[in-house]
Amino acid sequence: MDNAQLLISGLANGCVYGLIALGFVLIYKATEAVNFAQGDFMMLGAFVTIGLTNTEYMGLPFWLALPISLGIMGALGYLLDRLIIRRLFGESQTAVVILTIALGFVIRFVAGLIWGHEPQTLQNPLAGKEVRFGGLVLGMEDVAVIVVTILLTWGLYVFFSKTRLGLAMQGASQNQLAAYYMGIPVKRVQGIIWALAGVVAGIAGILFAAKGSVDPTTGLLGIKAFAAAVIGGFGSLPGALAGGLIVGVIEPFASRYIAAGYSQIAPYALLLAVLIFRPNGLFSQVRVKKV
Amino acid sequence: MRIVFKTDYMQDIRPWKDSFQLTMYLILLVIVAAAPWLxxxxxxxxxxxxxxxxxxxxxxxxxxxxxxxxxxxxxxxxxxxxxxxxxxxxxxxxxxxxxxxxxxxxxxxxxxxxxxxxxxxxxxxxxxxxxxxxxxxxxxxxxxxxxxxxxxxxxxxxxxxxxxxxxxxxxxxxxxxxxxxxxxxxxxxxxxxxxxxxxxxxxxxxxxxxxxxxxxxxxxxxxxxxxxxxxxxxxxxxxxxxxxxxxxxxxxxxIISIQLLMMIVIGGLGSIHGAFLGAIVIGFLPQFLSISKEYVAAAFGGNTVAIPGLEFGIFGAILICFILFEPMGMYGRWLKIRTWFELFPFYRKDMFKRQKSYLKTERLR
Amino acid sequence: MSMLEFENVTLKFGGLTAVNDLSFEVQEGEVFAIVGPNGAGKSTVFNLISRFYDPYAGSIRFDGHDLLQVKPSGVAEYGVARTFQNIELFEHATVLQNLLVGRHRHRKTNLVSEILFTPSARRQELENREKVEEIIDFLDLQAFRDKMISGLPYGVRKVVEVARALATDPKLLLLDEPASGLSVEETTDMRWWIDDIRRQMGITVLMVEHDMGLVSGVSDRVLAMADGAKLALGTPAEVQSHPAVVEAYLGKAS
Known part of the structure; x- marks a missing residue:
């Protein structure tokens, strides 16, 4: 029973990692860029929602604040692409990586200025409710996290593999020039993807803030989520979720069964092992370049 | 403008372009070495x-x-x-x-x-x-x-x-x-x-x-x-x-790892100068910020409060500006300024223009 | 004497047979051309020689050595140099630096002597420079010596790539579509250079080319390929009139 409880809480945590990882993969899939600021995006999404709903700020009803904050996050994602990322069109991946790391610093700084550095929790209708499930006690938030994550991953997966727009986005990433010739509006597609990634980060942020507390450094969680994305294999949406779940589940079990001090190493040790033995992740997409 | 006439293979092998350049670096070295007295x-x-x-x-x-x-x-x-x-x-x-x-x-x-x-x-x-x-x-x-x-x-x-x-x-x-x-x-x-x-x-x-x-x-x-x-x-x-x-x-x-990478990007990747220029930014930015905070406080009243994360925020913003507007870093900017002076008034804006390339997938390795 | 020998070489990518039971020999001192429609496996032959792929079956021998026993960087050590179809120069380096990389296989210094830049390292640099300057003169690249590759026009890059390959002082030079994308004048220059490379420098040339004018102008023998297999081998005139080749290019006569 004890292990089952650990598993559930691990899964709920893993879903949040998975959601952030989903943001990484979305952007990578469609633009081949890697957004290291995705974790900070999530933190920002959490704070925007807190700013809208919590009584000490604007105090809007939760269900009204939800679409507004997701809208804001989407707009932020779009603007980021429009104003900054688009200028790097055709530059190396590395430039984008360094740029987004710097962006993370700036977002953390700005969030600290606006909302302060104290940990805060999102006031939400699910708070404190529980579900009993044959001896297991689950927080409503945990259930919500798991359900929302699964639905979102499934939805995005269908979008990318079945719809015309989704396929166009994949095409745009693999060869921008060819995609242009095929009549895909590459730049607009990129903008949409960044907006979508913003919305996903917003959802992750809301779920995270409902489960626990956030402060400006929460965004550093993105590093763990990045590990999750790599473990799952960059470029695979279900892979990102699987990677997130693996990292999420390993953590509570490692801290229960491995000596203190060694347990926090576990996710990174796994990451190194995956990189060394299966460098392209568990769901690889890499092929050999032709000369 | 200084034009170097090449008459000997050693001119390309020697680390300095001509004696003028060598003299400038030696003077710089003497000044830095004398820093304890200055x-x-x-x-x-x-x-x-x-x-x-x-x-x-x-x-x-x-x-x-x-x-x-x-x-x-x-x-x-x-x-x-x-x-x-x-x-x-x-x-x-x-x-x-x-x-x-x-x-x-x-x-x-x-x-x-x-x-x-x-x-x-x-x-x-x-x-x-x-x-x-x-x-x-x-x-x-x-x-x-x-x-x-x-x-x-x-x-x-x-x-x-x-x-x-x-x-x-x-x-x-x-x-x-x-x-x-x-x-x-x-x-x-x-x-x-x-x-x-x-x-x-x-x-x-x-x-x-x-x-x-x-x-x-x-x-x-x-x-x-x-x-x-x-x-x-x-x-x-x-x-x-x-x-x-x-x-x-x-x-x-x-964080130090990240800072170090950002430092050489700001300085200019692929040049020895870049490491030094980047280090100057990273070393003196905190001093500069605390001095300018005092100045702001003195000018507009109020007290100097510590703003957590300010250094990193500013540092990140500087880096973003560099990647967007001067990907070759401070050293790249310096090269342009120097060329502008050397060629005055014949410098053209597109002299250092980089070729636009389209991103090809890096999934193909 | 045969310099390069392909013996029953087969290469498969998954279900696709890229090279099918291919055998041919390149004789010392000749210009040997490989022609064929797109996807015939011509560049794959080059990549096999460069050891980017391992053949599924067969053997490749160069100058008495079994090439399949060496790693990719070892091929150049035996004296095989190449150019690439889509130009693979060192973009952020000058023409001079690019050519000096070509001298890498003659490196006698080690890490320590290079960091201290001992007299032997200095001497080696001077020797490298002399050799590289010869090639710069030969291919008329003086005006571009200190220019960055990223700022050079396409035609010049193509020549720089040939120059870099020559800087390695090769016995066998592989040219992957040397004339593709070049203007008529540039193609003519390329033709004379290939001729000179063979005559003055005594370097054997193996090239893949679509421009039949260039091929029949410089090559001694031509191999025509289709679908990874040999169609015909002989003098340019023989190959051009070979019924199988005509069919591969023009389709079956109805």
Whole structure:
């Protein structure tokens, strides 16, 4: 029973990692860029929602604040692409990586200025409710996290593999020039993807803030989520979720069964092992370049 | 405008373009060496810090700027060099042996990291090294019997030929020690770049397939680049330990790794100047901010409050501006300004224009 | 004497057979051309020689050595140099530095002597420079010596790539579509250079080319390929009139 409880809480945590990882993969899939600021995006999404709903700020009803904050996050994602990322069109991946790391610093700084550095929790209708499930006690938030994550991953997966727009986005990433010739509006597609990634980060942020507390450094969680994305294999949406779940589940079990001090190493040790033995992740997409 | 007429092959092999350039660098060196007489102890300390960061930057520049392997984990090697140096000194090894040895050991550590990392490209290598840097933090805590764990270690000054060299007691001597290391590393770096090995680094950076076709062993070259890069970084780490005096696992966090990479990007990737220019920014930014905060407070009233994260926020903003508007960094900007003066009034805006290229998928490797 | 020998070489990518039981020999001192429609496996032959792929079956021998025993960087050590179809130069280096990389296989110094830049390292640099300057003169690249590759026009890059290959001092030079994308004048220049490379420098040339004018102008023998297999081998005139080749290019006569 004890292990089952650990598993559930691990899964709920893993879903949040998975959601952030989903943001990484979305952007990578469609633009081949890697957004290291995705974790900070999530933190920002959490704070925007807190700013809208919590009584000490604007105090809007939760269900009204939800679409507004997701809208804001989407707009932020779009603007980021429009104003900054688009200028790097055709530059190396590395430039984008360094740029987004710097962006993370700036977002953390700005969030600290606006909302302060104290940990805060999102006031939400699910708070404190529980579900009993044959001896297991689950927080409503945990259930919500798991359900929302699964639905979102499934939805995005269908979008990318079945719809015309989704396929166009994949095409745009693999060869921008060819995609242009095929009549895909590459730049607009990129903008949409960044907006979508913003919305996903917003959802992750809301779920995270409902489960626990956030402060400006929460965004550093993105590093763990990045590990999750790599473990799952960059470029695979279900892979990102699987990677997130693996990292999420390993953590509570490692801290229960491995000596203190060694347990926090576990996710990174796994990451190194995956990189060394299966460098392209568990769901690889890499092929050999032709000369 | 100075035009260099080339009449001899040695003109391209010599590190300086002409005697004018050589004279300028020598003058600069004399001024810097005279810093202990020109600056008070506080600013001398800051200048020492800048030089140490520049050495670390040179270390990372070999790997990232010239071999094209992005590392987000060089703080791990700073830590390795720092601890190796101190542990050797504590074991009774004299500084003049312990210090070079610390760098060599770090270089060997770099090779052991490079071998599994050889297959990794681009962001995969970045995340691999980043994970290493995070792990290093935990490893230092776990290896408490050797490293002192969270309590950390403390090292006073070191003795060189009976002279005490210490950051606080004898800041002048410590500054010269750092300067000498910086000069040696820079000269070695210059030599490397005008020799086959340095060129093979550049070849691997720009095209692995054709480097291979020219007879460059890519795996061996990358491993050597890791070794040299880590050795230099290890020396910088050893000096950082001496500079800080006391240090523990958190002194060399992953944030330092990121800062180091950002520093060489701001300075200018692929140039020795870039490491120094970047170090100046990173070293003097905190001073500059605190001075300007006081100024703002004096001008508009109110008190000077500490704003957490301000330094990183500003630093990040500077970096974003550089990547957007001057991807070649400060050194690239300097080259443009110099060319503008040299060619005045014939400078054209598109002289340094880069070719627009379309992104090709990096999934094809 | 045969310099390069392909013996029953087969290469498969998954289900696709890229090279099918291919045998041919390149004689010392000749210019040997490989022609064929797109996807015939011509560049794959080059990539096999460069050891980017391992053949599924067969053997490749160069100058008495079994090439399949060496690693990719070892091929150049035996004296095989090449150019690439889509130009693979070192973009952020000067023309001079690019050519000096070509001298890499003659490196006698080691890490320590290079970092200290000992007299032997200096001497080696001077020797490299002399050799490279000869090639710069030969291919008329003086004006571009200190220019960055990233700022050079396409036609010049193509020549720089040939120059870099020559800088390795090769016995066998592989040219992958040397004339593709070049203007008529540039193609003519290329033709004379290939001729000179063979006559003055005594370097054997193996090239893949679509421009039949260039092929029949410079090559001694031509191999025509289709679908990874040999169609015909002989003098340019023989191959051009060979019924199988005509069919591969023009389709079956109805």
């Amino acid at each position: 600056l008070d102890d506080f600013y001398l300390g800051e200048l020492t810090n800048v030089l140490i960061w520049a050495i670390a930057g040179l270390g990372l520049m070999i790997l990232t700027g010239h071999t094209g392997q992005v590392s987000l984990g060089h703080a791990a090697f700073l830590a390795f060099g720092c601890y190796a140096n101190v542990i050797l000194i504590e074991a009774g090894v004299p500084f003049l042996i312990a210090f070079p040895l610390a760098g060599i050991l770090t270089g060997i550590a770099g090779v052991t990291v490079a071998i599994p990392a050889l297959r990794l490209h681009g962001i995969y290598l970045a995340i691999f090294t980043m994970a290493l840097s995070i792990l290093m933090d935990d490893v230092i805590v776990l290896a408490e019997p050797i490293t002192g764990g969270v309590a950390g270690k403390y090292l006073g000054g070191v003795e060189i030929f009976g002279h005490l060299v210490d950051r606080w007691a004898t800041p002048d001597q410590f500054f010269w020690l750092v300067l000498i290391v910086a000069i040696f590393v820079t000269l070695g770096y210059i030599n490397l770049l005008r020799a086959p090995l340095g060129r093979s680094f550049i070849a691997v950076r720009d095209s692995e397939v054709s480097a291979q076709a020219m007879g460059v062993d890519v795996a061996k070259t990358k491993t050597l680049s890791f070794a040299l890069s880590c050795a230099v970084t290890g020396w910088a780490g050893a000096l950082m330990g001496l500079y800080a005096g006391a240090f523990n696992n958190e002194t060399f966090s992953v």
